Amino acid sequence: MKMVGIDVGGTGIKAAVVETETGQLATERRRVLTPQPATPAAVAEATALLVEELPAGTVGIGFPAVVLHGRTMTAANIDSAWIGTQADMLFAVALGREVVVGNDADVAGLAEMRFGAGRGQGGTVLMLTIGTGIGSALFIDGQLVPNTELGHLEVRGKEAEKRAASSVKDRKDLSWDDWSKRLAEVIDHIDALIWPDLVIIGGGVSKESAKFIPQLNARARCVPAALHNEAGIVGAALLAAESAG
Ligand code: BGC
Numbered sequence: 001m002k003m004v005g006i007d008v009g010g011t012g013i014k015a016a017v018v019e020t021e022t023g024q025l026a027t028e029r030r031r032v033l034t035p036q037p038a039t040p041a042a043v044a045e046a047t048a049l050l051v052e053e054l055p056a057g058t059v060g061i062g063f064p065a066v067v068l069h070g071r072t073m074t075a076a077n078i079d080s081a082w083i084g085t086q087a088d089m090l091f092a093v094a095l096g097r098e099v100v101v102g103n104d105a106d107v108a109g110l111a112e113m114r115f116g117a118g119r120g121q122g123g124t125v126l127m128l129t130i131g132t133g134i135g136s137a138l139f140i141d142g143q144l145v146p147n148t149e150l151g152h153l154e155v156r157g158k159e160a161e162k163r164a165a166s167s168v169k170d171r172k173d174l175s176w177d178d179w180s181k182r183l184a185e186v187i188d189h190i191d192a193l194i195w196p197d198l199v200i201i202g203g204g205v206s207k208e209s210a211k212f213i214p215q216l217n218a219r220a221r222c223v224p225a226a227l228h229n230e231a232g233i234v235g236a237a238l239l240a241a242e243s244a245g
Helices: 040-051 087-094 104-115 160-164 166-173 176-194 204-211 228-244
Strands: 001-008 012-019 030-033 059-063 099-103 125-128 134-138 143-145 200-203 221-224
Touching: 001 104, 001 200, 001 228, 012 125, 012 228, 040 200, 059 087, 059 104, 059 228, 087 099, 099 104, 099 228, 104 125, 104 134, 104 143, 104 200, 104 228, 125 176, 125 204, 134 160, 134 176, 134 204, 160 166, 160 176, 166 176, 166 204, 176 204, 200 204, 200 228, 204 221, 204 228
Parallel strands: 001 059, 059 099, 125 200, 200 221
Antiparallel strands: 001 012, 012 030, 125 134, 134 143
């Protein structure tokens, strides 16, 4: 099935058509900057323009917030007007298509479990997406436990994502070494509470995994996301395919 997948991030909005049987992109990836302020109306409009020329059909959207029944419940790295917005309806009206919305890390995790580093993995698998914030997706024997928000776990009095997101690395111009230490502390903290069998690290930094994964010295096996930054788009398309039956 060919479905449109959209990944809304704090910094950029990306979309492509995805072949959902293989996880391959069927078109080039398109990207626009997330409008600032990232209000519901502005984001919906930018997203509508981005997918205008893509084929019709149900669209899946990964969104950086807790999403319950299509409604966005939090807004850590987007405008606070998203809290309580019926996001699936808002996007459906703006895009003129049926829309399914899920948490961005959850949908990226779905893609990694189906086609990437989590393929065939039972037990407890944790996916962390590291970008503007830190997202998490938890799988038990392949089954998603939605809306875990481990990026907001407090580590020594500060939220994990405020210590170790890649946006923090960029903003503070941290070396890979210094940033790895921050991320290691976050992963150790999560590990002590969840004891995952496997941790998949996604987001843009996953392309540079050799520079930090060995440094983490984590108890659990840590591997880079196989789909790198494309996991979000692919997972969003999977969500659309599921809802389209
Ligand atoms: C949000 C999560 C999201 C993550 C990654 C966090 O700030 O609370 O819902 O998955 O950022 O975008």
